[in-house]
Amino acid sequence: MPEPQNPFDDGRQAVAPGGGAGGGFDLAAEEAGTLDKVPGQGGGGDLSEKPRSLWSDAWRDLRRNPIFIISALIILFLIFISLWPGVLASQDPLQADLSKAQQGSGPGHPFGYDQQGRDVYTRVIYGARASVTVGVCATLGVVILGSALGGLAGYFGGWWDAILSRISDVFFGIPVILGGLVFLSVITNSTVWPVVGFMILLGWPQIARIARGSVITAKQNDYVQAARALGAGNKRILLRHIAPNALAPVIVVGTIALGTYISLEATLSYLGVGLRPPTVSWGIDISDASSQIRNAPHMLLWPAGALSLTVLAFIMLGDAVRDALDPKLR
Amino acid sequence: MGRYVIRRLLQMIPVFIGSTFLIFFMVYALGDPVAALFGDRAPDPATAARIRADLHLNDPLWKQYLLYMGNIFRGDFGTAFNGQPVTELLRSAYPITIRLTIVAILFEIVIGITLGVVTGMKRGRPIDTGALLLTLIVVSIPTFVIGYVLQYLFGVKLKWVSPSVSPSAPFNELILPGLVLALVSLAYVTRLTRTSVAENTRADYVRTAVAKGLPRRRVVVRHLLRNSLIPVVTFIGTDIGALMGGAIVTERIYNIHGVGFQLYQGILRNNAPTVVGFVTILVLVFLLANLLVDLLYAVLDPRIRYA
Amino acid sequence: MSTEYLAAEQARTPDSGVLLDVRDLHVEFRTRDGVAKAVNGVNYSVAEGETLAVLGESGSGKSVTAQAIMGILDSPPGFVTKGEIVFQGRDLLKLGAEERRKVRGAKMAMIFQDALSSLNPVLTVGEQLGEMFTTHQGMSKKDSRAKAVELMDRVRIPAAAERVKQYPHQFSGGMRQRVMIAMAMALEPDLIIADEPTTALDVTVQAQVMDLLAELQRELNMGLILITHDLGVVADVADKIAVMYAGRIVETAPVHEIYKAPAHPYTKGLLQSIPRLDQKGQELYAIKGLPPNLLRIPPGCAFNPRCPQARDRCRTEVPPLYEVGPVRASACHYWKETLGE
Numbered sequence: 001m002p003e004p005q006n007p008f009d010d011g012r013q014a015v016a017p018g019g020g021a022g023g024g025f026d027l028a029a030e031e032a033g034t035l036d037k038v039p040g041q042g043g044g045g046d047l048s049e050k051p052r053s054l055w056s057d058a059w060r061d062l063r064r065n066p067i068f069i070i071s072a073l074i075i076l077f078l079i080f081i082s083l084w085p086g087v088l089a090s091q092d093p094l095q096a097d098l099s100k101a102q103q104g105s106g107p108g109h110p111f112g113y114d115q116q117g118r119d120v121y122t123r124v125i126y127g128a129r130a131s132v133t134v135g136v137c138a139t140l141g142v143v144i145l146g147s148a149l150g151g152l153a154g155y156f157g158g159w160w161d162a163i164l165s166r167i168s169d170v171f172f173g174i175p176v177i178l179g180g181l182v183f184l185s186v187i188t189n190s191t192v193w194p195v196v197g198f199m200i201l202l203g204w205p206q207i208a209r210i211a212r213g214s215v216i217t218a219k220q221n222d223y224v225q226a227a228r229a230l231g232a233g234n235k236r237i238l239l240r241h242i243a244p245n246a247l248a249p250v251i252v253v254g255t256i257a258l259g260t261y262i263s264l265e266a267t268l269s270y271l272g273v274g275l276r277p278p279t280v281s282w283g284i285d286i287s288d289a290s291s292q293i294r295n296a297p298h299m300l301l302w303p304a305g306a307l308s309l310t311v312l313a314f315i316m317l318g319d320a321v322r323d324a325l326d327p328k329l330r
Numbered sequence: 331m332g333r334y335v336i337r338r339l340l341q342m343i344p345v346f347i348g349s350t351f352l353i354f355f356m357v358y359a360l361g362d363p364v365a366a367l368f369g370d371r372a373p374d375p376a377t378a379a380r381i382r383a384d385l386h387l388n389d390p391l392w393k394q395y396l397l398y399m400g401n402i403f404r405g406d407f408g409t410a411f412n413g414q415p416v417t418e419l420l421r422s423a424y425p426i427t428i429r430l431t432i433v434a435i436l437f438e439i440v441i442g443i444t445l446g447v448v449t450g451m452k453r454g455r456p457i458d459t460g461a462l463l464l465t466l467i468v469v470s471i472p473t474f475v476i477g478y479v480l481q482y483l484f485g486v487k488l489k490w491v492s493p494s495v496s497p498s499a500p501f502n503e504l505i506l507p508g509l510v511l512a513l514v515s516l517a518y519v520t521r522l523t524r525t526s527v528a529e530n531t532r533a534d535y536v537r538t539a540v541a542k543g544l545p546r547r548r549v550v551v552r553h554l555l556r557n558s559l560i561p562v563v564t565f566i567g568t569d570i571g572a573l574m575g576g577a578i579v580t581e582r583i584y585n586i587h588g589v590g591f592q593l594y595q596g597i598l599r600n601n602a603p604t605v606v607g608f609v610t611i612l613v614l615v616f617l618l619a620n621l622l623v624d625l626l627y628a629v630l631d632p633r634i635r636y637a
Numbered sequence: 638m639s640t641e642y643l644a645a646e647q648a649r650t651p652d653s654g655v656l657l658d659v660r661d662l663h664v665e666f667r668t669r670d671g672v673a674k675a676v677n678g679v680n681y682s683v684a685e686g687e688t689l690a691v692l693g694e695s696g697s698g699k700s701v702t703a704q705a706i707m708g709i710l711d712s713p714p715g716f717v718t719k720g721e722i723v724f725q726g727r728d729l730l731k732l733g734a735e736e737r738r739k740v741r742g743a744k745m746a747m748i749f750q751d752a753l754s755s756l757n758p759v760l761t762v763g764e765q766l767g768e769m770f771t772t773h774q775g776m777s778k779k780d781s782r783a784k785a786v787e788l789m790d791r792v793r794i795p796a797a798a799e800r801v802k803q804y805p806h807q808f809s810g811g812m813r814q815r816v817m818i819a820m821a822m823a824l825e826p827d828l829i830i831a832d833e834p835t836t837a838l839d840v841t842v843q844a845q846v847m848d849l850l851a852e853l854q855r856e857l858n859m860g861l862i863l864i865t866h867d868l869g870v871v872a873d874v875a876d877k878i879a880v881m882y883a884g885r886i887v888e889t890a891p892v893h894e895i896y897k898a899p900a901h902p903y904t905k906g907l908l909q910s911i912p913r914l915d916q917k918g919q920e921l922y923a924i925k926g927l928p929p930n931l932l933r934i935p936p937g938c939a940f941n942p943r944c945p946q947a948r949d950r951c952r953t954e955v956p957p958l959y960e961v962g963p964v965r966a967s968a969c970h971y972w973k974e975t976l977g978e
Binding site: 175266 | 467474582605
């Protein structure tokens with residue numbers, strides 16, 4: 001099977017582990033369609049008067065895109081409450097009053113109480129930190145590891161590439177939820193770090209494939225050949241010419257993956273191998289509440305809503321960035 | 331074509347070994363299978379030593395792996411935590427999960443492709459925007475939340491279906507769990523179909539088909555869809571393996587005694603033979619599904635067949 | 638506008654021999670960035686058996702006009718806003734979608750530039766040729782297959798009986814373009830529009846494909862609109878020429894006259910920019926500047942910012958098509974000066 005030139009071109013690139021349970025869902029690996037645009041003879045080529053860079057053009061598009069603005073605002077708000085949860089919630093998320101267990105909303109407690117009589121509103125605010133930490137750290141790790149390995153494999157090719165491709169096939173062969181269960185069930189550390197570590201371990205091949213694909217595409221560009229002909233070294237070509245162009249798809253997929261990692265953390269916590277109390281996390285709260293849906297739906301509604309909104313914000317952000325960055329639109 | 335198949339089969343071998351060894355490593359090296367056998371009781375050291383020797387746990391890991399794989403190829407998958415041979419568990423669990431997967435794939439094909447084609451051809455219209463938003467929302471809510479909500483809604487409130495699935499798991503009881511299992515992939519199939527259709531609508535050969543004066547129906551079905559569905563079909567093919575391995579959550583919610591359920595039990599009880607046995611079969615299914623997809627791809631796209 | 642010329646043209650050509658008459662055609666594209674006026678009042682006609690060459694740079698509107706004639710404009714964003722396309726006595730723009738479809742392929746056919754992307758990659762060449770007969774004439778699959786082989790023989794594709802089962806990517810560029818031609822010829826249409834049919838081919842193959850096209854045209858007495866930017870091709874096969882610029886026709890003339898003495902500065906520039914053997918060593922002429930942005934076509938004559946002869950009048954007054962000779966017209970206020978030099 002020939003290698004796809006553009007990582008976005010091939011539906012098979014999207015084969016992500018554990019498709020069934022929210023892990024590795026890869027919206028970005030599809031093609032952004034073309035927007036309405038003047039076709040060839042209609043003067044498409046001559047519409048723009050001065051050449052603009054991909055990034056400044058993308059930024060211009062993004063500022064006008066309401067989806068981008070809304071999702072960016074949600075994400076900024078999330079970052080704010082994960083840094084300073086106390087600003088919006090004055091109570092202690094761990095303080096329990098069993099006499100109020102499962103009670104609905106009341107004055108000062110807009111979201112009601114959970115199973116153990118803790119304030120749901122406070123827990124929703126404090127829960128953002130764990131989710132955002134897992135999402136951001138896992139994504140950073142995956143992007144750094146994945147694009148380094150994938151980029152080098154794409155650039156140098158040969159053995160290095162063949163071995164890396166087989167290794168990433170191995171990781172793709174393990175469904176993500178299953179891997180999480182096996183890997184995390186033997187670890188007793190209850191912080192976010194084992195979860196983050198696991199996500200990096202199983203997540204990097206996704207980015208590596210995309211980085212590899214776009215580096216191969218970029219490598220064949222005339223200006224790279226020209227730079228090589230002028231005697232530029234590997235390091236210079238990689239950093240100055242290839243990286244800026246190969247970065248766009250990685251950023252897009254990374255943003256969307258961030259959302260799915262947050263969702264994955266909740267699923268792992270639901271299965272009892274993710275985060276554990278006393279960590280305050282949406283995943284733990286959703287998991288506790290889901291068995292109580294008949295008695296106290298509010299316990300499920302608020303943390304699940306917060307988590308879904310967060311995931312949605314990251315996916316929409318990635319989507320918007322993809323639409324803005326896709327050079328095919330120009 | 332024959333050489334292509336053989337090459338693909340050979341490429342599968344290292345992946346098979348790698349994946350199974352990785353799981354083997356995690357289960358045997360990170361966990362303690364002997365302690366697990368005794369639960370909370372501390373085992374008698376002499377008995378523990380005997381078991382360790384029986385299970386070859388004192389040998390180096392690669393040797394254990396080889397011994398284990400050797401047994402597997404003779405049909406011996408070891409013993410599960412309840413004393414049953416793992417093969418019996420496999421025999422009861424796999425048909426159930428296969429049925430569940432079939433239901434899920436049917437949902438992907440029927441709903442996903444239909445929605446994708448409709449939205450792809452009506453790009454920018456309200457139905458397109460609405461369907462896109464729906465796919466995003468579906469993806470954003472964790473599967474287990476949707477699972478519980480739908481179970482509550484259809485099983486408890488409306489009483490359309492039974493909230494949990496009986497041990498024999500016939501097809502009709504698997505409709506709701508199958509939908510829940512399919513949802514995320516369903517959203518993906520919709521989007522993939524949509525972009526593929528939208529992109530091909532502007533392809534030169536579709537313009538040619540229109541210029542030839544073909545009836546709209548033929549332009550759409552024979553030219554547009556025939557090409558647009560190639561990536562979709564291949565995605566659904568590879569999804570088979572992912573769905574079977576990802577059914578853990580769905581099977582837990584609806585109490586379905588399939589692969590995911592048994593694996594979950596095996597992992598919780600740290601029963602190495604169960605886990606490794608089930609995973610080995612899963613990896614095989616995954617690889618075969620991928621091979622099938624590659625062949626299908628070659629059948630559907632002559633450019634690959636004759637490359 | 639060019640109404641005076643239009644009247645003259647109509648008076649000259651009796652309706653009988655005229656196959657296609659495009660009158661005052663306007664096409665625009667409504668994009669996110671604004672309305673791009675791609676075609677702004679184009680008039681041309683083609684008689685039976687006649688070859689009209691339409692010349693112009695990318696963005697001049699020559700392909701968009703052709704797409705409007707065929708009825709395959711991408712719509713939205715493209716819309717025909719004004720004009721008539723009279724083909725065999727009927728205004729195509731007034732026909733319903735189904736009637737229009739029946740004209741396409743059967744009465745008029747189009748050959749595209751890039752045969753590789755214009756042929757469906759996953760269907761055999763035989764099926765793509767055969768479906769012309771099955772859909773338009775209700776022919777059986779088996780008979781259509783025989784017809785496909787016959788067509789491929791006719792465009793001189795060797796071993797047609799075997800190759801009919803092959804896919805487009807298994808053909809060479811020249812052979813693929815022959816398949817495109819065969820497809821256009823299938824139902825023996827009265828008009829063929831060839832949009833840069835040889836541009837994507839090797840130079841050696843170009844002449845063969847062009848000869849084949851001309852030969853088939855003579856045999857079937859078809860009208861041919863040849864869209865091109867290659868003046869060399871034009872001289873050999875065309876009867877008359879229409880030069881387009883920024884969505885307008887700037888000059889029409891019989892082919893030999895235009896080479897002798899162009900009546901529009903743009904045509905003149907085009908002719909001067911062809912390298913010639915007898916002028917070896919001299920610097921090649923180039924028209925300065927860029928084609929206009931169709932979102933903001935300059936006022937007056939659209940060519941004025943690039944025109945060496947431009948004066949104040951050119952910047953304010955849109956030139957009509959002035960009658961230069963019996964079948965000649967130029968949209969330049971100072972055509973006499975251009976011609977006379």
